[in-house]
Amino acid sequence: LSLNAADLAALEVRTEGWVAGLQLVALAMRDHQDRSGFIRSFSGSNRYIVDYLAAEVFASQPAHIQSFLLHTAILDRMCSSLCDVVLELLVSDVGLVDGSLNPQVSSLSAYSQLILDQLERDNLFVVSLDDDRRWYRYHHLFADVLRHRLTSSVSAATVASLHRRASVWYERQGLIPEAVQHALTAVDDARVADLVERHGLRIIVGGQVHTALRWLNGLPDALVRARPLLCTVHALALLFTNQLEAAEARIQDAERWIQPDTPADQVRLIQGRAAAIRANMARYTGDINGCVTFAQQVLRLLPESETIARTIATLHVARAFRVSGDVRGAAERRAIAVIAPFQTADNLLGTLAAITNLARLQVLQGRLHAAAATYREMTQIATGTDQPLLRKGDHLLEGPAYYAGMGDLLREWNDFDAAEQHLVQAVAQMVDQLVVDAEDVARGYLALARLQHARGQHATAQRTLETYLDLARQRGFVAYLVARGAAAQAQLALAQGNLAAAAAWANASDTQRAPDVMNPLPFSREAEYLTLARVWIAQAGAWLAQAMELLDRLLADAEAKARMGSVVDILIVRALAQWSQEARSDALATLARALTLAAPEGSIRRFVDEGPAMAAMLHASIARGIMPDYVEMLLTVFHAQDKETRGQGEGTGGVLISPASLSPGLRVSSSLVEPLSARELDVLRLIADGKSNAEVGRTLVIAISTVKTHTNSIFSKLQVTSRTQAIALARDLQLL
DSSP: OOOOHHHHHHHHHHHTTOHHHHHHHHHHHTTOSOHHHHHHHOOTTSHHHHHHIIIIIITTSOHHHHHHHHHHTTOSSBOHHHHHHHHHHIIIIIOTTTTTSOTTOOSHHHHHHHHHHHHHHTTOSEEEOSTTSOOEEEOHHHHHHHHHHHHHHSOHHHHHHHHHHHHHHHHHTTOHHHHHHHHHHTTOHHHHHHHHHHHHHHHHHTTOHHHHHHHHHTSOHHHHHTOHHHHHHHHHHHHHTTOHHHHHHHHHHHHTTOOTTSOHHHHHHHHHHHHHHHHHHHHHHTOHHHHHHHHHHHHHHSOTTOHHHHHHHHHHHTTTHHHHOOOSHHHHHHHHHTHHHHHHTTOHHHHHHHHHHHHHHHHHTTOHHHHHHHHHHHHHHHHTSSSOSSOOSSOOOSHHHHHHHHHHHHHHTTOHHHHHHHHHHHHHHHHHOSOOOHHHHHHHHHHHHHHHHHTTOHHHHHHHHHHHHHHHHHTTOOHHHHHHHHHHHHHHHHHTTOHHHHHHHHHHSGGGSOOOTTSOOOGGGHHHHHHHHHHHHHHOTTHHHHHHHHHHHHHHHHHHTTOHHHHHHHHHHHHHHHHHTTOHHHHHHHHHHHHHHHGGGTOOHHHHTTOHHHHHHHHHHHHHTSSHHHHHHHHHHHHHHHHHHHHHSSOOOOOOOOGGGSOGGGOOOTTOSSOOOHHHHHHHHHHHTTOOHHHHHHHHTOOHHHHHHHHHHHHHHHTOSSHHHHHHHHHHTTOO
């Protein structure tokens, strides 16, 4: 036939290599000039195929086989129990099998399995789909013929009944997409609505958002609005596709059903689900306070049976530290406790979100290595499933949160290349994904801008901040997240010596009108207040006293709430203020405290990014013998950066300081062939505290098997055989 390769490939797929089918195709194409077009349109309705199969195959079968073939042809795949359900409908409701059952078969179940075995044994165009011979399907061409014959021999109502019965079977098996598809084929809108109302939340939270939305959009609007719980499912799907106004409208459709005589339990269910959706809306715009408030309503309103919504609400409540800035023990315990329910439910998305939340808290606590280890747990969990961290399509995973958080840590540790890879990945996903935690968006863009500025790419950094501000306004972020971007612009301007631009920001910002001294400063605006203090320090004179007062208030709040990451940042700016006041001894004492807190975590950029004044203070610290090893390392980064900037204009590098050199507590003896990883150091410290493997696992939120793996690795690297030996050697090496 002189067919080209593409036509041959298409023909092979369509006929599945069936020799008789290929011969029939050859016969059919003899009179066709457009053979490629014929192959594209070729199906079981072709008259040659229909005639052959009808006459030579189907018509030659016994009546009971014909009935089985016809009425199971609606199934894309089949097993005996599924066929039982479809044929039960045939026996009880239609009666077409009357008198045609094999007399040797005593039950319908045995009948279905025997027929399937016989069809496979006779090679009657049935294909086994698994090694257990449980699932089968018909040859595509044969299925086309059977379906055509079915629709031409029975009523549309009968075909719809078959699909409804198949839909019921699939729902009982928990195969909801297949159940919905059969209901759609039956044009049974009421059953589709029932299925989506009962199972839609789980489908959406499981990641198949667009699938659920397609089902809902196919239903009449009046039908959806007539069912308040279905409205809440629709609202959630709209929310996850960033259609916030439409989602709110659907919530209001649901709430309109609440009347004075509405049963109290239904009122609580509608209101609880509405609060759950609004909590997510608040999160995606950065209103964490609103998110927590709505989540508390969810826990108060929804019954224990609403497991998914209540578990997610518990995670939202565990985010309360982002509002208060309080990361003391209670907040940490909540952040850890919320992980387990998601793991138990095998909810990957929720698990990753909960782990991200814990890493955020650890950063605020100033525990950078612990945060990095927690972020790495995300990759281990995600890559251990068939849903990797980076996933396109329906799945809404925590990729941006991971890449932004880990990228910012790498930037802080001066690993510019790795940081850039992570942060570029973060912002790329933030643009692609319709819904992302607004705070993650801010963190990713602002960290990328700081990295670009540190490399001397000042114009690029400003463009990154402009892009962030455009995105923040476009997605309706809360005011303080927009203001945080403007403050970052002012800080970069100040670092470049543009005091006029920074002062203009300060004059236009409402941060100058800080709350009364009797009221605490809102944690959400801490970054703005620190920028304002820097501007006041640069303006000098009378502004310095205001800066010191502001910094003292910030410091008191951070210390009271165990926010040691903030304490380090505030102490750094406070030392700069004291240095500017010529209070050199006070400045160095303040800086010494910041260095002491930062050294175990290997912080670099929070010092180096402060510029020449910080370099001068570090040189003075060397003269005073303050943290000499750590300060020398920071000055090495300073000098390398200055050299690179002078040599290349807009710098591109970053001196990579290995974790082992970041602090005395992390220096490893040269006798070790391989240094301990950050996670192994966490495990080692807990072992030294006398904790069991189970206690280590609970503390670090990892499996006991993972604890054992880390412990074995520690023993191997230290060349010891027991916990006692490991602890003793670790202390000798100053690892503890």
